[in-house]
Amino acid sequence: MAASISSESTQLEAAQNAQKREEEKQETKSEKPSVGGSPSEQKEEVPEQKIEIPQSSEIDNIDADADKDVAKQPDPVIGRRAAILLFVGLAMASFLASLDGTIIATALPRIASDFKAQAQMSWVATSYLLTYNAFQPLYGKFSDIFGRKVMILFASVTFMAGSAGAGGASGMTMLIAFRAIQGLGASGLLSIVLIIISDIFPLEERPKYQSIIWSVFGISSIVGPLLGGVFVQQVTWRWCFLINLPLGVVTIASVVLFLHLPFERQELRVQLARIDYFGTAFIIITVICLLLPITWGGTTYAWSSPVIIALFVVAAILIAILIWIESKATEAVIPPRLFKNKTVSLLFGVNFLTGMGFLGVIFYSPIYFQVVKGAGATASGLHLLPMVLGLVIASIASGLALAKIRDYRVFIWVGTVMMCIGTGLCQLLDADSGMGQQIGFLLIVGLGIGLILQTCMLAAQAAVEKEDMAVVTALCGFFNSIGGGIGIAMCSALFNNHLASGFAKFSPAVLAVIAQYNIAESITAVQDLPPDVKALVVDVYVKTFQFIFLCITPISGCAFLLSLFIRKLRMLDPSEIIMGAA
Template sequence: MKSTTTPSIYSQYSGKEEIEDKSSEQPQQKVETDSLDVERQGDNPVPAISGNAAILLFIGLAMATFLASLDGTIIATALPKIASDFKAQSQMSWVATAYLLTYNAFQPLYGKFSDIFGRKIMILFACVTFMVGSAGAGGATTMTMLIVFRAIQGLGASGLLSIVLIIISDIFSLEDRPKYQSIIWSVFGISSVIGPLLGGVFVQQVTWRWCFLINLPLGVVTIVSVLLFLRLPFERQDLKKQLARIDYLGTALIIAAVICLLVPPQVIGRMLIVVLIWAESKALEPIIPPRLFLNKTVSVLFGVNFLTGMGFLGVIFYAPIYFQVVKGAGATASGLQLLPMVLGLVISSIASGAAMAKVRDYRIFIWMGTTMMSVGIGLCTLFNAHSTMGHQIGFLLIVGLGIGLILQTCMLAAQAAVEKEDMAVATALCGFFNSIGGGVGIAMCSALFNNHLTAEFGKMSLEALIVIKEYNIAQEITQVQHLPVEVKGLVIEAYVSTFQFIYKCLTPIACAAFLLSLFIRKLRVLDPSEVIMAAA
């Protein structure tokens, strides 16, 4: 692969801005090298990999991203059928929650673990774990068994996206990185949005079990490509030394804090975060180095990622329900109607990747993206029973265009704002804050949705409530379309009001992402040695 030593694609600080002095930070640890094939151009290590091998490796990495993102949303349209088959309506939400809990709890760990054990070992571990969880979920005979294997799936999936992005930052120069990361983020967005569509197809055409079994042949593609083509510098240490480098207290606190943030009681989660900050400040090799949060630009970027995740997942989960309940669309059709959002995300992600080298300032893309996301989600508050297809396409397209501009630009900016030894952790944390934001957003929207809908039903007459109970609308929301005409109108009106309320709550969150992005500092010129990958 050709080495690129372009001085920078970033702009310099303006006259009065001072470049942060990083020399006073903790001393850089020794970077270890591997016995794998490495070419050297000057002082910069470049992986020895041919053009065809790079393409095949990249396909495998993209497939890993597709799988991790897909399983977060594919069960959205399959949950009612799964709950019906197992006769476990009360446990239905845990099929989604179990995956999100482990996905979010373990994601920040993979960045540091990939520094300790190596990128190749960690992505293979993540992929195999994910496939074991998929096989178990696909063959589950009880709801409890399904929930357990969904948690195992999440454990594996949490490493797939973060390690993929770390590997890309290793093997591609900063100049080439945007176009490759834009493809990865496009795959992430596409799989997130087509998940409900694919889940609906499986439920209607074959069985919901294929929502999980489809991962097995696709996961093999990732494993084979990584085994054959991934070559990164890494010196193999004695296992005892590697295990001694793990921050066990920090690891336990991160897992516990994230779980407590996503499920009641959240107060305990906040307390654990305080303890975590203290513990990480004392650790020799912290999982989450506190110095990252002392970097104002990095902290702001993490915040933008968190708020974007809340808006993104909120739209993905509740737009299909709106299409099914209010517009009467089937499971498959409701997924298809999210395609404008996919199209917008792909177009803006690829376009921003191509334009970065010319524009030379990431902040512009983040500002544009957060603005469009805010406008798009705000327009979604206008959805009602009479909204036209043009409104649905236009509003979701704007949301997708905005999110596509945000995802990869925030990550690239964070990578450029940290030292080499922190790049893997910063990359993993960008994905972590985006996904934890999505988890918090879904939990928040779920509570708001249920409370608001209950209040709307409380305004109805006793006769209407009796009919609603007879049709079991609380468990089978698709039954709304089969209600008697006089009650159907009232129920749809209640749902419309609730959906509008949800988007009214998400709009200020998106606006907060824009306001926060205004504090991103203009990045310094990178040293040529920083343009090429950091050793693993």
């Protein structure tokens, strides 16, 4: 092959002057696709391209037209060694952003107890998910406008600033605010990392490095709850956030030293005009107006109170305004045309419902293990391992099996059924449930979710044209995450309402003992109650957890029903797969 290229190069050099006009014609055709042309001319272009690509040495000076063809077959834009060292930093960024979403699960009960703010506990997660969801779709556009390097450094610094503030928080309100800042940074880390990988690695090597990123997500999901439990018991829950600071330095250093991608700036007014400011603002406001009544309903306010009703009405009005704004936007964050595609809308719905169920289980299972089973924070993290391992195993297995079972729907059907069965079985968990039941039920839930998430993303990509794949991939992640935020808020409201109604049935003497141990503010204090009162309280908690799983099960069932209407889709060509929905 190399000898053939060298021979043809020599012939071209010898006849360079004679073929000058012909070469200029071919260069014109390479810049602007020709319409028509004789078969002989088309055949002559093939060896010409084979010779020019290996001989190109000025990769850093790729022009704007060539940048548009990166997804087809990009040339390397930085040195091999620099690319590998940069990838280490990118993998660290992915690890941090993914870890931050799970490490808080086992630490949350202790945080709520320390700040005596159990009613606000869900907002520690919800505030993070809110900013993560609102800004994730924009980071891709911002990186095109302002450059990859600037935006990933902005995301890294923002994430580290949020981590430092959360680690030093003096109250629940301050913690929630800095968690929102963390979410703003994390959304950029997760989005831009995969964009940069597409820039620096050629197509044939890209799946290898993308699979490493997926593995990092899986590892952080397993390590997160366990590490959170270790910090709570051995040091302090504040290290759940402070650990991001030294690790974040690795990402910043690798980006500063090794990320040098070609970038052509536009006029500032043109750049800013491409940002959908109104769409982003209304997404944030709309989501808040949806989350607030779900969180406050039945606890801070009655469901029939004017405040709750007014917030739901405002949310409905804002959704209508948001649809109108996005229909007029030049580059909409959520393009309305995608929702005209029935299959895409169904997949968004499945992702949304899966997120609701998944986050509800992963945030309330540790509380079950700590209150009902008397497990410490570290042990409760270990109890989550079956579900997370099931998720990772199913995600990898579905990717491998898809090459043989060439129908996305099969995996979504099986996954939603398994999730429904798993959450249904979790209703059987009580104070006497053995380790086998705990592991088995959560493993089934994890396997189901693992089959759904990755396959839904690939199916959504297959349902749209190539130019919409990046947008639809980001929206799959958006709907999954926003579903998780609403799921947590919903479960929190249901949990508090059911628990309060259970305690209301106790005699005044029992309530006096409970008040003495401050159970309302500290969940872990349940273990310190007198044995007879503890048995009564634990029984109420058991029934409350069973009620939560009873509510999550039909959500999984609805996801299955939606998936039945998904039409059979074409299989993606490898060059079309965009691994961007984490």
